[in-house]
Amino acid sequence: MTELQNVLVHKEALQQRVxxxxxxxxxxxxxxxxxxxxxxxxxxxFMADLMRExxxxxxxxxxxxxxxxxxATTSGAVIIKKxxxxxxxGRHVLLVEDLIDTGLTLKHLKEHFLNSGALSVRICTxxxxxxxxxxxxxxxxxxxxxxxxxxxxxxxxxxxxxxxLPEVWVVKTGEE
Ligand code: XMP
Ligand code: MG
Numbered sequence: 341m342t343e344l345q346n347v348l349v350h351k352e353a354l355q356q357r358v359x360x361x362x363x364x365x366x367x368x369x370x371x372x373x374x375x376x377x378x379x380x381x382x383x384x385x386f387m388a389d390l391m392r393e394x395x396x397x398x399x400x401x402x403x404x405x406x407x408x409x410x411x412a413t414t415s416g417a418v419i420i421k422k423x424x425x426x427x428x429x430g431r432h433v434l435l436v437e438d439l440i441d442t443g444l445t446l447k448h449l450k451e452h453f454l455n456s457g458a459l460s461v462r463i464c465t466x467x468x469x470x471x472x473x474x475x476x477x478x479x480x481x482x483x484x485x486x487x488x489x490x491x492x493x494x495x496x497x498x499x500x501x502x503x504x505l506p507e508v509w510v511v512k513t514g515e516e
Contacts (some may be wrong), residue, residue: 341408342498342513349475349484349508354466356384361464362393365434369494373431375399377424382438385495386466386483389459390436401426405509407445418448434481435498438468438495443475450477466494467508 374394378481380402391400404422417455433453440446444456446463464481472488488511492498493505502509 342501342511344502345512346509347507348486348489348502349467349494351506353484354494354506354508355389358389358466359393361466361481361483362390362395365390365458365464366393366395369432369434370396373399374434375401375426375428375431376434376436377426377428377453378436379438379445380404380422382495382497383436385503386438387436387505390464399426399431405449414450418445418452425451428453430459433458435461435463436503437463438478439491440465440471440477440479440482441469441472443473443477443479446479447475447477467491467496 376387376391376398378384378400381404387400391398401424402422403420403424405418405420407418435446435449437446450461450463462480463477465479466483468479468482468485469488470485489510490498491508492502492511493508495503496508497503498511
């Protein structure tokens with residue numbers, strides 16, 4: 341059985357932080373050709389909010405990935421389940437993620453897009469669990485730091501449920 345335990349990040353705090361990130365990104369990339377790449381499915385909600393806080397036209401695309409093995413055994417290599425169909429060569433790429441945990445997925449994706457000819461690749465996440473980091477990866481735009489709790493809502497799921505919650509909640513699982 342799964343139940344929601346408590347709200348960890350309220351809707352207003354998410355909106356406020358997304359606005360600030362949009363302002364930072366708008367300032368840093370002014371006059372540049374920027375493509376936002378959202379990692380499905382979790383980043384869909386954040387991506388929709390973030391793009392509307394950027395003050396100039398940007399390209400957008402989405403990809404879906406899954407990792408090989410477990411966090412403990414993986415090298416961070418990922419399988420691309422759905423690739424982008426945008427040509428990113430010579431353009432600035434901003435990877436948009438729901439949550440950075442070990443950082444292994446994003447480290448791999450950053451290298452992947454640099455090898456594919458992007459001018460630059462940075463990472464933007466709405467939630468960040470720095471205590472769980474395994475990979476040495478720079479997160480240039482970090483939204484809200486959270487403790488090591490399993491969370492759902494604002495795009496994040498438990499067994500494909502709860503993505504539509506407007507706040508971030510801590511989940512209490514049956515085994516605990
Ligand atoms: P990395 O490679 O940074 O992967 O370990 C981060 C991805 O792991 C998932 N993840 C979670 N998903 N609640 C979720 O719904 C969580 O608390 C959680 N922690 C990690 C998520 O897909 C994220 O993109
Ligand atoms: Mg994800």
